[in-house]
Amino acid sequence: MTSPTATLLVSCPDRPGLVAKIANFIYSNGGNIIHADQHTDFTAGLFLIRIEWQLEGFLLPRDVIDTAFAAIAKPIEASWQLHFSDTIPRIAIWVTKQDHCLLDLLWRHQAQELPAQIALIISNHAHLESIAQQFKLDFYQFPITKDNKLEQEAKELELLQKYQIDLIVLAKYLQILSADFVAKFPNIINIHHSFLPAFPGANPYQRAYERGVKIIGATAHYVTADLDEGPIIEQEVVRVSHRDTVADLIRKGKDLERLVLSRAVRLHLQNRVLVYGNRTVVFS
Template sequence: MSSIVHATFLVAAPDQPGLVARLAGFFYNAGLNIVDAGNHTDVHAEGGPRFFMRMVVDVSGLSAPAASAALGGSSTRAALEGAFGDLATTLSATWSVRYGDLVQRVAILVTKDPACLYDLVLRQRSGELPCEIPLVLSNHPTLEPVAESFRIPFFCLPVTPDTKREQEKRILELCRRHHVDLVVLARYMQVLTEDFLNEAPPVINIHHGFLPAFQGAKPYHQAHARGVKMIGATAHYATKDLDQGPIIEQDVARVTHAMGPDEMARTGRDVERVVLSRAVRAHLERRVIVEGRRTIVL
């Protein structure tokens, strides 16, 4: 008996009658079972309503006669993708697929704050985050003992304004060497260049507040001085526009006038850990469709 393998399909298309039926019917005709699905229509989209769908399909039966017949006599993943691509073309849809037996590899970039690094690694080790973490990279040596305690290779790549281009080239080389699928900025206190982002895998960043928020140094001191009652965090995809990428996840925590900047910072770190882990998990589970400057999380 073959083991179960799931494939997650993400689809975005102009809204039109019968989309769910046509997409589901494709897998029905191939004898493949949809084990999870979700869809949404954005009626406010610029240019007309837009349809989004996520389907998790059991493809362990791909070699069965029904699948082979529906896919033109072939039972390969390439044949499945080719046939689904033909359907997507008739729907003017964009789409992507990832298979569950291909474990994604995540590079974590850090500077000196260990909170998010610890949280991500512990969640990955406990099975909450379905990925491998082949390396941790930093512009400071501070967190090398943390990576070593989990037996994760650590690379320290110091950076100055004059060496930034070379440092980023080295990060890209390490990502390629370790077959990295996702880069997570776990409080990495450097601005990535447009050239880097153009070549890198998707990059998820954590920001210490809702965007836009208190900018610059000592954000919690600024928040304390303004007497805020809520602080939050935002996880988003990094783009060439600083802190303006598509938002994946956000959350808040209440604070009071009795809390000083350090206590606010501790509360903020708690929120940051949760928000970043949710965003990384959503990406790894293929729940995020990027549509322009925003996301649909299914």
């Protein structure tokens, strides 16, 4: 299972023959499918599929596959992504002051749970620079004020380009990115410290405490221009009681946050998440 694979994520209007067409494309070129999972959204009239095959023995050279598949995809009005398992995506982790999600991602990376290269850490504070040093990672601080936000974001975009970043992970980055930034760099995963759509915005634990909920949660989602409204990738919850103070909710919530964020990042890196509308299909 260590030989490299290719993965196609395809979505198109539903019609007969789609599985056959796509499977034939792979088989007729000598590929061995190791994962095929399909979903039909009948409400949307949409067909979605994830298909992964071994590149060893595959007759098409890598740089031709995309073009070759286009010949199949165009007639069925499909949009698709093609990924190779040995093309390692480059990640930028964005933080503010809290270290739990950052440390968790770094540890999981060391433990080879995350097939990615962590290329840099960006923060609006200097607080976590020592962690970057400890893990020998580049660290950039961009303090954000009401006035300098767009200017700073422009520099951040430059940096992302320079570092050839594929994915931003907001690991408790407590600033809102501008709609313009999100439009220019749409591959962003955020962790929100509540069970969305409950408690969007600020201070979810305080508000969960005040509402007296018996379960709290965390949500990992893609970032869109609408705050905390992007497509949800993963959620998890934990039971709380009247004995739990706000500090306890925060402590318990931190465990949820690092679990949920790392699961979402891993699913994304394995090309298991397909967004359509404001929803995700997670081929797990």
